[in-house]
Amino acid sequence: MTILLKPLPYKRQLSRFKTSLCLSLILTLGLSTTFAASNDLPKLGETAGSTLSVAEEQMIGDQIMSQIRHSQFLMQDPLVTDYIQQLGHKLVAANPDALGRLFQFFVIQEDSINAFALPGGYIGIHSGLVTASKSESELASVLGHEVAHVTQRHLARRLEQQDKISIPTILGVIASVIVATQDPEAGMAGVAATQAAANQSIITHTRDNEKEADRIGITMLSSAGFDVRAAADFFETMQQVSRYTLKPPEILLTHPLSRNRIAAARERAELYPHIDHKNSVDYHLVKARIKSIELANNNDSFRVLQRKHQAQQLNSIEERYLYAELLKKNGKTQEAIEVLQSLYNIYPDNHLLLFSLAETHRANNSGAAVLPELQKQLEKTPGSTKLILATAQVYLDNKQAEDAEKLLLRYADVNRYNPNYLYLLAETQAQAGHTPEMHETTGQYLLLLGDLRTAKKHFELALNGTSEDPYAQTRIQARLDDVNFRIREFLAENSRRSRFSLN
16 A cells, blocks of 8 residues: 655755745735635725634634745754754743634744744744854743744734735735745735835834843743843844944844844843843754754764874764764764764763654664663653654664554654654554554644645545544544545635636
């Protein structure tokens, strides 16, 4: 049986300019898609001046996120994704206004410096911002700022004040942004035509929102145990970068910065106890892992690290891990294993290093060698997504599909929004010969990617199959009903858009 899964994209397919412009537009105007998705659209010519409910924000965020998941610039690396999720949720836990809302954090593989919040608690950050940060507290300050945009409902409040933006303008931007994620050349013309008229009417309100997000973000930093001075430090870094470039960092285009704002952040930080937050090991490893992706084809950088390694001058954990990752990418897996093992000996129990070690052993066809350590660590922390994925992959390599499936199913519910997890689960079910279950999981995976029609086909195949699960038929029918509803809503929305364009 062939799995109709689509390979997870790891390489950026869009240029920096197109990607950044696309995401900036989603941030500044894409939030207005509520009107494109709601059942009661304002009539043509009416302004977007009605209050959005939290449920409406969530619905629009889900739609935009499914487009992003289906695009080519979402970073799917499980270690990077897991780290940014954990860091983000540490901040969410420190904000009482954030509790009760579902937040999801993701990384865009793009070397520019930017971050943005979408409706429904989706928060994106460019990989370039991670590598540009000088401390974990600086990175946390950006995530906390974006969380504040969501908790204070700035997306809805900004929309209420956009009384100069008509529905046709909003719909034009939304359509262009979505097209640009799939076909950048076709989408850019539409974006350019609709962007200028809308930007000026939102900038003043954006500055007000920025002040409030700064204030709440700094409070969040303190409550979560980070250095509150990091917010102003990052502002200073951005301002210095903008002095030496013709084009300012992308984040400054959507998050206006001034000397007064920096001074206000410094003054507010003085109201809180100074916390000398120590960067986590994972922070350094994730920065290095992102750099290894960017430098995968840079032979000069690899040779520099190789010479430093030979001279025993690779002192920082970032450099040593980066060198190991580049060794692996250059096919020197045994050498990479030696470097990673030496790091793991220094930082025993570090799951990120253990995942990388297992990943490299698998590339070296020696995955069985690391299986005992994976099982030992899983006993200590059975819910670790990194360890579950690594162990399941080694099981599969060893033709132990049943063991892999059993392990993955145990934590499938808490990972139902994790494409990497669902992808691997479908693969294990296929190898285990559990075809109906494989079709159901594939349908869930494709649903996350926004491929409604193919997801429907898989749910139908699952429904017509024979499963040992007594509740399978009821559960799959509910999934099929949901996807049919979404398809009807999508078709109805397209019909409404067509009527607007004709008028």
